[in-house]
Amino acid sequence: MFVLTTVSDTVKVEPTHFRKDPIDAIKDEINRKFANRVIHQVGLCISAFDILETSDGLIYHSDGGLNYETTFRLVVFRPFIGEVLVGKIRSSSEKGIKVSLHFMDDIIIPPSCLPENSEFDTQEQVWVWKYDGNDLFMDPGEIIRFRVVEELFIEAAPEAPRKEAADVTPITLPLSKEKSELKIQPSPYSLTCSIQEDGLGLLAWWGS
Amino acid sequence: MKIEKAFGPLLSNYEVLALLKEQETYQKTQSKLDPIATSNLLTVQFETLKFLNESPASVQTPDALQQYMEAMKDWKLTKAEKLQILNLRPKSAVELLILIEECEERFTVEQLEDILGIVEQTLPYYGAEEDAEMQDQEQPVEEETTEEQVVVDVV
Numbered sequence: 001m002f003v004l005t006t007v008s009d010t011v012k013v014e015p016t017h018f019r020k021d022p023i024d025a026i027k028d029e030i031n032r033k034f035a036n037r038v039i040h041q042v043g044l045c046i047s048a049f050d051i052l053e054t055s056d057g058l059i060y061h062s063d064g065g066l067n068y069e070t071t072f073r074l075v076v077f078r079p080f081i082g083e084v085l086v087g088k089i090r091s092s093s094e095k096g097i098k099v100s101l102h103f104m105d106d107i108i109i110p111p112s113c114l115p116e117n118s119e120f121d122t123q124e125q126v127w128v129w130k131y132d133g134n135d136l137f138m139d140p141g142e143i144i145r146f147r148v149v150e151e152l153f154i155e156a157a158p159e160a161p162r163k164e165a166a167d168v169t170p171i172t173l174p175l176s177k178e179k180s181e182l183k184i185q186p187s188p189y190s191l192t193c194s195i196q197e198d199g200l201g202l203l204a205w206w207g208s
Numbered sequence: 209m210k211i212e213k214a215f216g217p218l219l220s221n222y223e224v225l226a227l228l229k230e231q232e233t234y235q236k237t238q239s240k241l242d243p244i245a246t247s248n249l250l251t252v253q254f255e256t257l258k259f260l261n262e263s264p265a266s267v268q269t270p271d272a273l274q275q276y277m278e279a280m281k282d283w284k285l286t287k288a289e290k291l292q293i294l295n296l297r298p299k300s301a302v303e304l305l306i307l308i309e310e311c312e313e314r315f316t317v318e319q320l321e322d323i324l325g326i327v328e329q330t331l332p333y334y335g336a337e338e339d340a341e342m343q344d345q346e347q348p349v350e351e352e353t354t355e356e357q358v359v360v361d362v363v
């Protein structure tokens with residue numbers, strides 16, 4: 001689920017950080033730029049891992065900062081298709097169940113990927129799996145095991161106003177690619193998952 | 209910015225946990241002089257640590273990982289499968305089944321039991337609360353020791 005990604009980039013260290021060890025200063029700058037950001041088609045960056053090589057710091061005209069040509073590795077969250085993850089149910093709606101891994105919230109299990117005979121209880125706002133005459137509720141906060149079936153990267157257009165984007169519910173599903181690309185998608189990286197298999201679903205169901 | 213290699217080596221949850229913990233310690237020594245750790249890093253670090261501390265990685269040790277990898281060497285499993293088993297630490301056959309591709313064709317029931325045995329032997333037990341209760345009935349001795357530890361911690 002976590003991979004190391006090698007990236008090369010110019011890293012600028014401002015004069016205020018010159019008292020630090022250069023490697024630490026470069027690492028801090030990399031973290032400032034990449035931590036908690038999604039790189040298109042790569043994944044969600046967690047943190048800098050190590051620095052493979054770096055040039056001498058160059059100073060440009062009329063600027064005091066040191067510029068390093070650096071090759072470094074990042075810890076990136078990028079589960080592969082088919083990977084099984086364990087998370088917590090965040091919320092449910094008719095469009096499916098949203099799951100959170102704390103650091104990654106754009107995970108959705110659409111109704112088509114729930115176990116057969118699942119129904120949405122509009123009163124309780126939860127999905128119920130009707131199994132063998134038993135009602136198995138998928139309440140928020142429950143721990144759930146699921147399989148990644150699809151990933152979707154959306155390159156954020158720079159002109160899209162941030163405020164509007166935040167108003168759109170991120171639950172829009174990547175059912176058809178063209179359709180979802182037309183809409184404003186606030187999430188640059190989202191996962192569609194399934195629990196339609198023995199062993200998947202709430203941990204409590206399978207008794208561990 | 210140039211992506212040199214998008215998919216390098218895979219990291220286990222334990223390795224990420226260790227890295228972030230170390231980083232957190234480093235920040236604590238630094239922050240007063242240079243509050244460089246920016247909010248984006250602190251956010252993702254806090255949240256990822258929270259996630260990992262609620263996962264089996266929280267009780268794993270480098271020794272356990274090494275023993276596990278050594279024991280798994282002879283099994284024909286892909287790297288990703290081994291990693292998933294390590295990260296999720298299955299406790300039953302049904303949990304193991306979903307982690308191995310075309311499991312039924314590649315392994316017999318006995319072989320799966322053997323793999324589960326390796327997991328049980330090498331990786332420390334981790335369970336959610338309800339599992340802990342079940343475990344309590346099965347292995348009362350182990351539970352008692354953890355309780356003692358808790359008491360010691362409180363004192």
